[in-house]
Amino acid sequence: MEPAVSISDLADEIRDGRRAAVSRAVTLVESSLPEHRLQARELIAGLPAPERPAVRVGISGVPGVGKSTFIEALGIRLTAAGHRVGVLAVDPSSSRTGGSVLGDKTRMPRLATDEHAFVRASPSAGTLGGVARATSQAMLVLEAAAYDVVVVETVGVGQSETTVAGMVDTFVLLTLARTGDQLQGIKRGILELADVVAVNKADSVGGSDREAEARTAARELAGALRMVHGRERAPAVVTCSGLTGTGVEAVWDQVLAHRESLGPDGVAGKRAEQQQEFAWALVRDELEHRLRASEGVRRVRAEVMHLVLTGGLPAVEAADQILAAYDGDAGRPSRVN
């Protein structure tokens, strides 16, 4: 990233809604280089808060459930209705495998070329905490550039849903009808995060009538969720087809209904709590980083771990020794970049 313009110029251009500036800023906040992190901080501090909080929506589901097709269909409808839509993807798989579930194909080609939309396929690889940091800051960049709807997409793997659910106002789970076993088809815990559940591919594209199947699945799912959450708090369950567009607006209506149910104070309160949680996540991330970087730990780790491996040292004592080595190093003033 070449420093062609100053951070304050970049902030001005973002405020004017310039896409190129937004793109550069998102690249900046994704960078893990310490100097970029400091610049990102300065940038974020200089950005205006939007007049009205943007609608922050998380969308999750297993690969192939139809996320990109759905988000494109939704995004195009929203921009046609006068919204500015930003889409960010959280893809922790890229940090582990080097490959990317989200980034390896041209996703959302129509939305990506829509002048009222901004699509960033995949943030840089890194720890989930690092990806969360990048995504949180990218959301602020988009909101300062007057994107009033921000969609954060995540693949339903690992802990990414929990991370994304902790960054958005409303969390949407896309799922598929699998007669009889749809509850098993959805990872435990994710259903608890969902504010809206949409059974996707409710269409007859490709022959068989999946619409009826989807409706049955949605009914069963709704019943099960009412048993878990109680009637009042159970998330809405709807059917849709990102491919044909049927039901996409109904999903959006449920997102707005959820937001309405929170009310402005509820949204503000939820975001404040998320910030608190995020602060701790950053602390944990940084501590982990420092532990790895600690000279003292480096000096003892190979030997301690060798002893553990050969049965010469119980794990509990090994942990004590590592921590003692770390504490011996700690106490230097430093800060989270």
Ligand code: GDP
């Ligand atoms: P993602 O991996 O969750 O982003 O899923 P994609 O949007 O890439 O879709 C995966 C496959 O399912 C593609 O072949 C799509 O054409 C297909 N697909 C996506 N949405 C629908 C839908 O609503 N109905 C049907 N029948 N197929 C769909």
